[in-house]
Structure formats: C-alpha cells, structure tokens
Amino acid sequence: MEPVYSTKITKIKGKEKFERDDILVREIKLEIYVNGEKVGAVMATPVDQEALAIGYLMSENIIEKFSDVTSLKLLNDGMQVHIEAKVNVANIKKLNAEGVVISGCGRSMTANIDPEAIEAKVIKSDFTLRADLLCKEMGQFYTECPLYEQTGCVHTAKLFTDAHTYFIGEDIAQHNTIDKVVGKAQIAGVDVRNAFLMVSGRLSSEMVAKAVMHQIPILASRTASTCLGLMIAEKFGLTLIGFVRGDTMNVYRNPQRIIVEE
Numbered sequence: 001m002e003p004v005y006s007t008k009i010t011k012i013k014g015k016e017k018f019e020r021d022d023i024l025v026r027e028i029k030l031e032i033y034v035n036g037e038k039v040g041a042v043m044a045t046p047v048d049q050e051a052l053a054i055g056y057l058m059s060e061n062i063i064e065k066f067s068d069v070t071s072l073k074l075l076n077d078g079m080q081v082h083i084e085a086k087v088n089v090a091n092i093k094k095l096n097a098e099g100v101v102i103s104g105c106g107r108s109m110t111a112n113i114d115p116e117a118i119e120a121k122v123i124k125s126d127f128t129l130r131a132d133l134l135c136k137e138m139g140q141f142y143t144e145c146p147l148y149e150q151t152g153c154v155h156t157a158k159l160f161t162d163a164h165t166y167f168i169g170e171d172i173a174q175h176n177t178i179d180k181v182v183g184k185a186q187i188a189g190v191d192v193r194n195a196f197l198m199v200s201g202r203l204s205s206e207m208v209a210k211a212v213m214h215q216i217p218i219l220a221s222r223t224a225s226t227c228l229g230l231m232i233a234e235k236f237g238l239t240l241i242g243f244v245r246g247d248t249m250n251v252y253r254n255p256q257r258i259i260v261e262e
Contacts, residue, residue, distance in 0.1 A: 001026065001078040003047040004150055025151040027172050032056065033082045039092050045147065045154060045171045046078045048180045051187060052171070053081035055179030058186065059213050061091045066186040123237040125217040127194050131249070131260045134196070134220060138244045141198050145170055148200075156200045157181045159216070161190060174201040178210045192216050203229045203242055203252075212236040218257055220244050225252050 071084035145156040147170040157177035169180030196218035203225035220241040233240035239254040
C-alpha cells in the first residue's frame with residue numbers, strides 16, 4: 001500500500017477558483033500480533049510498519065531486545081504486523097488493563113505515562129553533543145522528510161548517531177515516529193543509548209517517556225515541553241531541549257550533555 005493518495009481538489013487563490021491535483025497521506029489502523037495474539041492497534045501511516053511495531057513493543061517493555069524476535073512479517077496489505085518473539089507476558093496484560101489513549105495524533109495505547117509507574121532506569125549515559133552540531137542537525141532535519149514535503153500532514157523524527165548513521169521516521173501520529181526510528185535502529189543493530197533524538201512536535205509526556213524507555217540521552221524539538229514531560233525528564237536523567245531555532249535552545253533539564261565551545 002502506498003503511503004500517499006492522489007486526488008482532485010478545488011483551489012481558491014484570491015479571486016481565482018480552479019481544480020488541481022493534490023496528494024494526501026494515508027491513514028490506516030495497524031494491528032500488531034505477537035505469538036498469534038493481537039496485542040494492540042495503532043493509527044498510522046503505512047510506511048515502516050515493521051519498525052513501528054518493534055519500537056512500540058520495546059517502548060512498552062513487551063520485547064526486551066530485537067534479538068528476541070524470531071519472525072517479523074507484514075501481512076494483509078500492510079495492515080497487520082505479525083511477530084514471533086520472547087515476550088514479557090505480564091506487560092502485555094498491563095497494557096490491556098492500564099493502557100490509556102495518549103494525547104498524540106492518532107489513537108494508541110500506552111501504560112507508561114505516570115512517572116511513578118514507568119519501568120525504566122535513570123539514564124546515566126555520558127554521551128555529549130556540541131550545541132552547534134545539534135542546531136545544525138535540527139535545521140537540516142526538516143529537509144529530509146519526503147512525506148512531509150509531499151503532503152504537509154505528518155510528524156517526523158530523526159535518531160542521529162553520526163553523519164553516516166541516522167534514521168528518519170514519518171507518521172500522522174508523532175509518538176509513532178519515535179517508535180519507527182527506534183525500531184529501525186534496533187533492526188540495524190545500532191545502540192540508541194549513544195544517539196540523540198529530534199522530533200517535530202511538542203515534548204509531551206508520551207514522547208519523553210518513549211525516549212526514557214529506550215535510554216536515549218538527548219531529546220530535542222523546535223517546540224515546547226509540557227510540565228509532565230519535564231517531570232519525567234527530571235526523574236530519569238534525560239536531557240530535554242525545546243525551541244531549537246537558529247543558534248538558540250531552551251535546555252529544560254540535564255544541560256551537562258550539551259557542550260558550548262567558546
């Protein structure tokens with residue numbers, strides 16, 4: 001299934017009214033099956049569905065590491081991902097019992113919003129990043145997102161290790177973009193604990209919680225953090241940065257990982 005859809009629209013520009021071709025992003029309900037059982041569904045853009053499923057399941061501590069996966073298949077014209085893996089059954093039950101609809105675009109469930117309930121370790125990574133490199137990568141980030149260029153209707157994320165190792169995720173739901181880039185990195189065998197994450201949207205609690213669950217040390221955006229997002233970053237040692245624009249940024253917590261060269 002193609003992630004975009006072409007259609008005719010009526011365009012009004014000043015006193016002109018005319019027909020033109022337009023491209024819209026597709027939106028599907030992606031069902032995730034683990035060991036033959038459906039564990040959830042997310043509203044998503046039909047691209048990188050396997051990576052999305054892996055990232056989502058690892059975000060929820062259902063799968064610990066990608067090497068625990070023995071089979072990964074995309075079926076039903078891209079509408080289902082079927083996975084065979086060693087899993088934490090208790091966390092599947094927890095997701096079903098305690099999951100909440102998160103505030104990002106799309107409809108997805110997570111059991112990892114309450115800071116006191118997040119089953120994660122404090123991030124102790126000594127990974128550092130130059131402020132000028134962070135700003136440069138954030139500026140370039142928005143030129144590397146083809147679905148956004150085509151449709152203007154998706155969120156984006158980029159997981160950056162170095163100039164040669166990075167992953168892009170695009171989706172209608174901003175939380176899905178993190179799962180996609182983390183899933184891609186895990187499938188490629190890249191250690192996300194030595195990387196920084198850029199996102200296009202707000203730094204809400206579920207976005208920050210996903211970074212924490214994967215032990216990603218730095219999370220940055222052009223927009224702001226919510227109060228709960230800040231609280232999660234503070235508790236788990238995440239470097240949380242907003243309003244990265246030009247050569248300026250607001251480091252909400254844990255600024256020691258950002259190096260300013262005089």
